[in-house]
Amino acid sequence: xxxxxxxAGKPSTKAEATQVLMYLDxxxxxxxxxxxxxxxxxxxxxxxxxxxxxxxQEELATPLHxxxxxxxxxxxxxxxxxxxxxxx
Numbered sequence: 001x002x003x004x005x006x007x008a009g010k011p012s013t014k015a016e017a018t019q020v021l022m023y024l025d026x027x028x029x030x031x032x033x034x035x036x037x038x039x040x041x042x043x044x045x046x047x048x049x050x051x052x053x054x055x056x057q058e059e060l061a062t063p064l065h066x067x068x069x070x071x072x073x074x075x076x077x078x079x080x081x082x083x084x085x086x087x088x
Contacts, residue, residue, distance in 0.1 A: 011017040024042060027049055028034050034048040 011020050024045060028040055028045055029036065031045075031048050031052045033052060034040060034045065040048070
């Protein structure tokens with residue numbers, strides 16, 4: 001097919017055209033920023049996909065925040081031995 005074979009242009013068969021439309025529709029569904037309620041022109045869809053890939057790359061390049069070492073929430077868990085029985 002076109003891109004894989006290094007050719008640009010329209011698909012040569014109806015089956016290829018159908019497959020391209022299927023893949024474009026799938027891309028539209030996968031990219032969160034892409035409108036789902038209307039048809040999107042091919043160039044606009046490709047721009048949405050490029051922007052989404054760029055956003056994902058930025059997200060992956062951002063280091064995760066290490067757990068705050070001053071967090072003592074696990075120290076505040078009461079054990080059964082820590083609870084005193086009420087006296088009457």
